[in-house]
Amino acid sequence: AQTVTQSQPEMSVQEAETVTLSCTYDTSESDYYLFWYKQPPSRQMILVIRQEAYKQQNATENRFSVNFQKAAKSFSLKISDSQLGDAAMYFCAIKIIQGAQKLVFGQGTRLTINP
Amino acid sequence: DTGVSQNPRHKITKRGQNVTFRCDPISEHNRLYWYRQTLGQGPEFLTYFQNEAQLEKSRLLSDRFSAERPKGSFSTLEIQRTEQGDSAMYLCASSLAGAGTDTQYFGPGTRLTVL
Numbered sequence: 001a002q003t004v005t006q007s008q009p010e011m012s013v014q015e016a017e018t019v020t021l022s023c024t025y026d027t028s029e030s031d032y033y034l035f036w037y038k039q040p041p042s043r044q045m046i047l048v049i050r051q052e053a054y055k056q057q058n059a060t061e062n063r064f065s066v067n068f069q070k071a072a073k074s075f076s077l078k079i080s081d082s083q084l085g086d087a088a089m090y091f092c093a094i095k096i097i098q099g100a101q102k103l104v105f106g107q108g109t110r111l112t113i114n115p
Numbered sequence: 116d117t118g119v120s121q122n123p124r125h126k127i128t129k130r131g132q133n134v135t136f137r138c139d140p141i142s143e144h145n146r147l148y149w150y151r152q153t154l155g156q157g158p159e160f161l162t163y164f165q166n167e168a169q170l171e172k173s174r175l176l177s178d179r180f181s182a183e184r185p186k187g188s189f190s191t192l193e194i195q196r197t198e199q200g201d202s203a204m205y206l207c208a209s210s211l212a213g214a215g216t217d218t219q220y221f222g223p224g225t226r227l228t229v230l
Contacts, residue, residue, distance in 0.1 A: 103150075105157030
Protein backbone atom coordinates (compact mmCIF):
# COMPACT_ATOMS: atom_id res chain seq x y z
CA ALA A 1 0.00 0.00 0.00
CA GLN A 2 1.05 3.56 -0.65
CA THR A 3 1.00 6.41 1.87
CA VAL A 4 1.66 10.11 1.46
CA THR A 5 2.49 12.53 4.26
CA GLN A 6 2.38 16.30 4.11
CA SER A 7 3.76 17.52 7.41
CA GLN A 8 2.86 21.19 6.97
CA PRO A 9 -0.90 21.77 7.45
CA GLU A 10 -0.46 25.49 6.71
CA MET A 11 2.18 27.67 5.11
CA SER A 12 2.31 31.36 4.29
CA VAL A 13 4.58 33.42 2.08
CA GLN A 14 4.94 37.02 1.03
CA GLU A 15 3.91 37.84 -2.51
CA ALA A 16 6.88 37.53 -4.92
CA GLU A 17 8.82 35.33 -2.49
CA THR A 18 9.64 31.62 -2.79
CA VAL A 19 8.02 28.86 -0.75
CA THR A 20 8.63 25.11 -0.53
CA LEU A 21 5.95 22.60 0.38
CA SER A 22 7.08 19.24 1.75
CA CYS A 23 5.86 15.77 0.85
CA THR A 24 7.13 12.34 1.79
CA TYR A 25 5.71 9.06 0.62
CA ASP A 26 6.07 5.37 1.14
CA THR A 27 5.73 2.58 -1.37
CA SER A 28 7.35 -0.77 -2.02
CA GLU A 29 6.97 -0.25 -5.77
CA SER A 30 9.83 0.99 -7.90
CA ASP A 31 7.75 2.42 -10.75
CA TYR A 32 5.31 5.17 -9.94
CA TYR A 33 4.28 8.72 -10.71
CA LEU A 34 4.11 11.64 -8.33
CA PHE A 35 1.83 14.64 -8.63
CA TRP A 36 1.10 17.97 -7.04
CA TYR A 37 -2.47 19.21 -7.33
CA LYS A 38 -3.83 22.61 -6.36
CA GLN A 39 -7.37 23.12 -5.03
CA PRO A 40 -8.37 26.80 -4.72
CA PRO A 41 -11.22 27.62 -2.31
CA SER A 42 -14.51 26.29 -3.67
CA ARG A 43 -12.89 25.43 -6.96
CA GLN A 44 -11.82 22.24 -8.62
CA MET A 45 -8.56 20.32 -8.30
CA ILE A 46 -5.98 21.37 -10.88
CA LEU A 47 -2.78 19.54 -11.80
CA VAL A 48 0.30 21.63 -10.99
CA ILE A 49 3.16 19.34 -11.87
CA ARG A 50 3.99 15.65 -12.31
CA GLN A 51 7.13 13.54 -12.04
CA GLU A 52 7.94 10.08 -13.33
CA ALA A 53 9.92 8.17 -10.71
CA TYR A 54 12.27 6.71 -13.32
CA LYS A 55 13.39 10.19 -14.39
CA GLN A 56 16.24 11.67 -12.39
CA GLN A 57 15.68 15.17 -13.72
CA ASN A 58 13.34 17.25 -11.58
CA ALA A 59 10.18 18.42 -13.30
CA THR A 60 9.61 22.14 -13.87
CA GLU A 61 6.51 24.05 -14.99
CA ASN A 62 7.08 27.79 -15.19
CA ARG A 63 7.27 29.04 -11.56
CA PHE A 64 6.71 25.55 -10.14
CA SER A 65 9.47 23.00 -9.68
CA VAL A 66 10.00 19.87 -7.65
CA ASN A 67 12.88 18.41 -5.69
CA PHE A 68 12.52 14.66 -6.14
CA GLN A 69 14.71 12.54 -3.90
CA LYS A 70 13.82 8.92 -4.69
CA ALA A 71 16.04 7.30 -2.09
CA ALA A 72 14.63 9.53 0.63
CA LYS A 73 11.09 9.18 -0.81
CA SER A 74 10.71 12.92 -0.78
CA PHE A 75 8.89 15.09 -3.32
CA SER A 76 8.80 18.78 -2.40
CA LEU A 77 7.21 21.57 -4.44
CA LYS A 78 8.89 24.94 -4.85
CA ILE A 79 6.85 27.94 -5.93
CA SER A 80 8.91 30.90 -7.08
CA ASP A 81 7.69 34.48 -7.35
CA SER A 82 4.51 33.65 -5.41
CA GLN A 83 1.34 35.29 -6.67
CA LEU A 84 -1.99 35.93 -4.96
CA GLY A 85 -3.58 33.38 -7.28
CA ASP A 86 -1.34 30.67 -5.84
CA ALA A 87 -3.37 30.67 -2.62
CA ALA A 88 -4.96 27.23 -2.32
CA MET A 89 -4.77 23.78 -0.76
CA TYR A 90 -1.92 21.82 -2.28
CA PHE A 91 -2.07 18.04 -2.37
CA CYS A 92 0.75 15.65 -3.07
CA ALA A 93 -0.25 12.31 -4.62
CA ILE A 94 1.29 9.05 -5.83
CA LYS A 95 0.13 6.52 -8.40
CA ILE A 96 1.89 3.23 -9.04
CA ILE A 97 2.29 2.17 -12.65
CA GLN A 98 1.37 -1.50 -12.37
CA GLY A 99 -1.76 -2.62 -10.61
CA ALA A 100 -4.04 -0.21 -8.78
CA GLN A 101 -4.79 2.93 -10.79
CA LYS A 102 -5.89 5.10 -7.90
CA LEU A 103 -4.21 8.24 -6.70
CA VAL A 104 -3.25 8.22 -3.03
CA PHE A 105 -3.25 11.74 -1.61
CA GLY A 106 -1.66 13.42 1.36
CA GLN A 107 -3.64 15.50 3.82
CA GLY A 108 -2.83 18.76 2.05
CA THR A 109 -1.07 22.03 2.84
CA ARG A 110 -3.01 25.27 2.91
CA LEU A 111 -0.92 28.01 1.32
CA THR A 112 -1.64 31.65 2.09
CA ILE A 113 -0.07 34.47 0.07
CA ASN A 114 0.44 37.72 1.98
CA PRO A 115 0.30 40.87 -0.18
CA ASP B 116 -11.92 19.79 -24.59
CA THR B 117 -14.63 20.88 -22.18
CA GLY B 118 -13.21 19.22 -19.09
CA VAL B 119 -14.87 16.91 -16.57
CA SER B 120 -18.35 17.99 -15.53
CA GLN B 121 -20.40 16.87 -12.54
CA ASN B 122 -24.05 17.33 -11.67
CA PRO B 123 -25.52 18.44 -9.41
CA ARG B 124 -22.93 20.71 -7.83
CA HIS B 125 -24.72 20.66 -4.50
CA LYS B 126 -27.20 18.21 -3.00
CA ILE B 127 -28.97 18.46 0.33
CA THR B 128 -30.93 15.44 1.42
CA LYS B 129 -32.49 13.94 4.49
CA ARG B 130 -31.04 10.87 6.16
CA GLY B 131 -32.42 7.72 4.64
CA GLN B 132 -33.03 9.15 1.17
CA ASN B 133 -31.30 7.95 -1.98
CA VAL B 134 -29.16 10.27 -4.08
CA THR B 135 -27.54 9.94 -7.49
CA PHE B 136 -24.67 11.95 -8.92
CA ARG B 137 -23.55 12.16 -12.53
CA CYS B 138 -20.09 12.60 -14.03
CA ASP B 139 -19.28 13.34 -17.66
CA PRO B 140 -15.58 12.73 -18.39
CA ILE B 141 -13.37 14.38 -20.98
CA SER B 142 -14.69 12.95 -24.21
CA GLU B 143 -11.77 10.77 -25.32
CA HIS B 144 -10.86 9.52 -21.84
CA ASN B 145 -11.46 5.81 -21.24
CA ARG B 146 -10.81 5.77 -17.48
CA LEU B 147 -13.13 7.33 -14.92
CA TYR B 148 -12.61 7.57 -11.17
CA TRP B 149 -14.69 8.49 -8.14
CA TYR B 150 -13.17 9.95 -4.97
CA ARG B 151 -14.63 11.25 -1.72
CA GLN B 152 -13.20 14.27 0.08
CA THR B 153 -14.18 15.32 3.58
CA LEU B 154 -13.43 18.78 4.93
CA GLY B 155 -9.73 19.45 5.40
CA GLN B 156 -8.64 16.08 4.01
CA GLY B 157 -7.23 14.80 0.77
CA PRO B 158 -9.48 12.87 -1.61
CA GLU B 159 -9.93 9.15 -0.96
CA PHE B 160 -10.40 6.69 -3.79
CA LEU B 161 -13.79 4.98 -4.14
CA THR B 162 -13.83 3.19 -7.49
CA TYR B 163 -12.68 3.32 -11.10
CA PHE B 164 -13.82 2.22 -14.54
CA GLN B 165 -11.98 1.42 -17.70
CA ASN B 166 -14.53 1.87 -20.44
CA GLU B 167 -17.69 0.29 -19.01
CA ALA B 168 -15.93 -2.19 -16.72
CA GLN B 169 -15.65 -1.41 -13.02
CA LEU B 170 -12.12 -2.65 -12.26
CA GLU B 171 -11.47 -1.56 -8.72
CA LYS B 172 -13.52 -0.75 -5.64
CA SER B 173 -12.34 0.60 -2.31
CA ARG B 174 -13.41 -0.85 1.00
CA LEU B 175 -14.89 2.61 1.59
CA LEU B 176 -17.55 1.72 -0.98
CA SER B 177 -20.13 0.06 1.24
CA ASP B 178 -23.11 -1.92 -0.03
CA ARG B 179 -25.13 1.30 -0.03
CA PHE B 180 -22.93 2.73 -2.77
CA SER B 181 -23.14 1.69 -6.39
CA ALA B 182 -21.50 3.11 -9.48
CA GLU B 183 -22.16 2.50 -13.13
CA ARG B 184 -20.70 3.58 -16.41
CA PRO B 185 -23.03 2.35 -19.15
CA LYS B 186 -21.53 2.40 -22.64
CA GLY B 187 -18.24 3.66 -21.25
CA SER B 188 -19.25 7.30 -21.33
CA PHE B 189 -20.81 9.13 -18.36
CA SER B 190 -20.94 7.56 -14.91
CA THR B 191 -23.40 7.66 -12.04
CA LEU B 192 -22.75 7.19 -8.35
CA GLU B 193 -25.76 6.27 -6.23
CA ILE B 194 -25.93 6.28 -2.46
CA GLN B 195 -28.88 4.47 -0.93
CA ARG B 196 -30.25 5.15 2.55
CA THR B 197 -27.93 8.08 3.10
CA GLU B 198 -26.34 8.63 6.50
CA GLN B 199 -24.91 11.80 8.01
CA GLY B 200 -21.43 10.31 7.61
CA ASP B 201 -21.92 10.35 3.85
CA SER B 202 -21.72 14.16 3.88
CA ALA B 203 -18.68 15.00 1.76
CA MET B 204 -17.51 16.28 -1.60
CA TYR B 205 -17.70 13.57 -4.27
CA LEU B 206 -15.10 14.10 -6.96
CA CYS B 207 -14.94 12.54 -10.39
CA ALA B 208 -11.79 12.35 -12.51
CA SER B 209 -10.95 10.95 -15.91
CA SER B 210 -7.80 9.93 -17.73
CA LEU B 211 -6.59 8.38 -20.96
CA ALA B 212 -4.93 5.03 -20.42
CA GLY B 213 -1.57 4.71 -22.13
CA ALA B 214 -1.06 8.46 -22.39
CA GLY B 215 2.22 8.96 -20.57
CA THR B 216 1.58 9.37 -16.88
CA ASP B 217 -2.15 8.64 -17.23
CA THR B 218 -2.82 11.94 -15.52
CA GLN B 219 -6.22 12.26 -13.86
CA TYR B 220 -8.21 15.44 -14.49
CA PHE B 221 -10.82 16.34 -11.93
CA GLY B 222 -14.31 17.76 -12.12
CA PRO B 223 -15.69 20.44 -9.80
CA GLY B 224 -17.28 17.89 -7.48
CA THR B 225 -20.73 17.36 -5.97
CA ARG B 226 -21.07 18.52 -2.39
CA LEU B 227 -23.48 16.28 -0.47
CA THR B 228 -25.05 17.37 2.80
CA VAL B 229 -27.12 14.79 4.69
CA LEU B 230 -29.38 16.30 7.34
